[in-house]
Amino acid sequence: MAKVTLKDLSHSYLEKQNSDIDWALRGINIDWKDGGAYALLGPSGCGKTTLLNIISGLLKPTKGEILFDDNDVTKLNPVERDIAQIFQFPVIYDTMTVYDNLAFPLKNRGLSEKEIDTKVREIGEMLELTSTFKNKASGLTADGKQKISLGRGLVRSDVNVIMFDEPLTVIDPHLKWVLRSKLKELHQKINRTMIYVTHDQIEALTFADQVVVMHEGQIVQTGTPVELFEKPKHTFVGHFIGSPGMNILPCEIKNGQINFEGKILPSNTSIKKKNFSKTQIGIRPEFINFSNEGIPVKIKRISDTGRHKIIETECSSGSIKVLAKASAQIPSGSAHLTFDQKYTYLYGDNWIIE
């Protein structure tokens, strides 16, 4: 078990770097506590797999250091780093039984039969695999196999970190629920440092205590799920987290006030700096209400998800989405919107102005 520190980490797949876009990762600094549950969240191409490979030792970073418990492991290979990794597709031995699959990583490390049996039974119990111990792994369904992969990753107690690389991608929605909560439960029972890499916000937010959001090779925000939802520090976080994401619309700053759609928006921030190339307001669909006055909009489309209505409206600055209860009465044609001041943020060149 270990805490993980990444210090000024940058990586490029090119020999020479001329500009920011030549870097797959730029200036990554992370401090992960021993025993925490963390997620790396971002779209394809954001650098999250590169970062994962650097932590596991498959890739050596161009710059910076990786520390496990303050020991520099930057130059160590994956085996020396003592890491368990679980991949998108199940990695198991089809010809072995479920029990032998789970026992395999322990046998390799020369544990006694008795120790192995205790551990395998403990993990098997947690993952509800005990009744299938004697079955050959080849006969199992995709999620059954993935459960074994998870078990093999979790069975060793001497690993520094357990890493999950999109482990639920191949799993049907109904079973995703089961496996996801299982994983969270396991984390709370065995208390190891876990790092979960995904593009799926729901998986990241529900699993992790702290989520690292990545965009174009950089960390744009690290925070709890609530922090990322309630106060995105970057427009990308606003857009990427939440479904639908945050509404982000152009605005102007005049005399230290926010001008939007010809109106002055009340604001929590005092705006001092002015030289931004663009300024925007951000407001989540959850924090907008229909009212008799406010921003005039046209109602374009209403989708009913059974639980909510998502109303797509349009003003001259662009489209604004509103989330309402499924039972809510929605005006038709034209309407007015008001924004909850507490959750209306101002962004200068995509970063929050506070």
Next chain:
Amino acid sequence: MSLELKNVVKKVGIQTHIHPTNLKLEKNTINVLLGSTLAGKTTLMQIMAGLDKPTSGEIWFNEKNVTGTEVQKRNCSMVYQQFINYPNFTVFENIASPLKITGVNSDEIKERVGKVAELLKLSAMLEKKPDELSGGQQQRTALARALVKDSDLILLDEPLANLDFKLREELREELPKLFEDRDCIVVYATTEPLDALMIGGNTATLLEGKIIQYGKTLEVYSKPENLNSAKVFSDPPMNIAEINKSGDTCKLTDNNVQWKSAAKIKDGTYKIGIRPHNITTYKEGNNSVEINGKVLISELSGSESLIHFTKGNLNWVSLSNGIQQKNIGEDTKLYMNTDEFLYFDQNNRLVKHG
């Protein structure tokens, strides 16, 4: 225009992949086939397209029997889960390919490709090769190729499954708009209930090679004819329990949770289905009933909280708005909105909604 499956059956060896199926799809409709992996979605689509022949039964298109007519002679396009494009063609050439085959002149090709490219936000990429595009753009190219040729039937087989969460959300929202002014029948296969709700139109729920319900999407969602249809169309999974009704009192069979119901159904034993968002940490609706459970795990997604809990032998999920932090093993009080309960009889048929 209509597409009709009459008593279609598909057997492979001794296995029945599609049980006798009757389905009539009308012109200008989007029809979602919703079911888990191996429910028969792809098989049905291949039969509709003429890529596969039914073992028995007929397919009628525009009141004409087309059973056995090969795919080339049907005016049909298909998009798959894997992004399929010609790697050595540019995006323009990829989209234009079906028009070239049918001998459309180059001016018209230019115009039609330009139009559909604009619709799918590909205008700036027409000269690029597929491998220079992101996954979302590659799938847009495949969609554009399906749209450009004015097909009578467009089949989309989990087209968004391989895309990032955010891209999926974006395309899912755009898809219904793409087909709004088209004279065609669209069939869309997915494992995700939310896909169906966002796309709207009609939905057929599938289970083990059978269509278990077909109707307007929101209708199928809110009034599932049977328990299986309710289960297929619920994410997170539906909570189910046996109850006894006596007079105006209903009671969970194995627990002392009871409520008044004005349901005009005979006294006796039923099953209820409760969607997770109808069990909340706060009261919703006018007729809520308390349930006390033990927290198994709680998951926060920023704006919502999922609390998995046990009550006697029940293992349920609740979904509340806002942040409701709960610890494992904690006793918790939740409220069930009885107005939203679904009641099923001994044969699992819906007898009462609400």
